[in-house]
Amino acid sequence: MRYLKVIAQDRSGQGAADTLQFEFYEDDRLQRKATEADRQRLNAFGNTYLKCAWFNGGDGEERHLRIFSQNPSADGTPETVRLHFHEGPVIAYKAAARDLDNDGVFELILSTDVDNDGRANRTDRSRVVALAKQFLKVGW
Template identity: 30%
Template sequence: MRYLKAIAQDLHGNGHANTVILHFYQQRVGRPDELIHDIVGSDMSSCARWTGRSHHDALDLNKSRIASFADSFLRLNWFNPASHWRRTLVVYVDHFGKKGRPNSVKFDFRESTTSGGQASLVCNAAAYDGDSDGVLETFTNSDVDRNGVADNVDKELIRSLGTTFLGLTWYAH
């Protein structure tokens, strides 16, 4: 299984994330998860600068698709102050349809309460493509923007995040 771990940070201390860190992992049975891509986007409020490393057999990731995913991720306001990595978002394809296309994208919002502590699942969400046409049309009723109400704004955030994640094609069947 492949998954993406996304981290956003406010390095300027102004209450807004300006750096996005994307870790693309490959998970294999009986082995530790392998970090395949390590991409950092900085100065997200203006012309973003992307740097990163790719390991062997790495995919060619399109910078505009990465930027689209990062923009969707930043709309969640799920970020950390400088030098902290307590909040992360893990995104992965959970199921494939009969045509071999992804039909379930899962989002695990994780947070550790202590520095260096084990991250706990604090919220999860999912987007579904029920007819395998490549369009996510059904969403869990989750309050991903943490305003106390699970509404259409949350569903749009889930749709946008799921669509941009699928655009990265970081999944394997």
């Protein structure tokens, strides 16, 4: 399985993430860290991810996102994008966007409080859709 690992860090100690790292994995093996070209393509994704407030203090990497797509129909187009928000090796919570009829539109959004504001609402679903769409544009 291929996935993008996203790590946000608050290195300044100001209470908000100020550093983003992107790592590309295949079968839990690091393939590469994001290049400058990748970072340009990931800019919108990174900005949306920062709104999720899922970050580490200092240089920590325990809190991170693993995002990946699935193609159960094997037609070459992803029907599902899954987001796993990790706290170390444990998945703290999950979200997903599903294209039920393979028309390129996500009809089913499964999410909890992905922006950590204490409410699971339309904003959370919008963030999941935005992250899923932006992830698919990266092409990993």
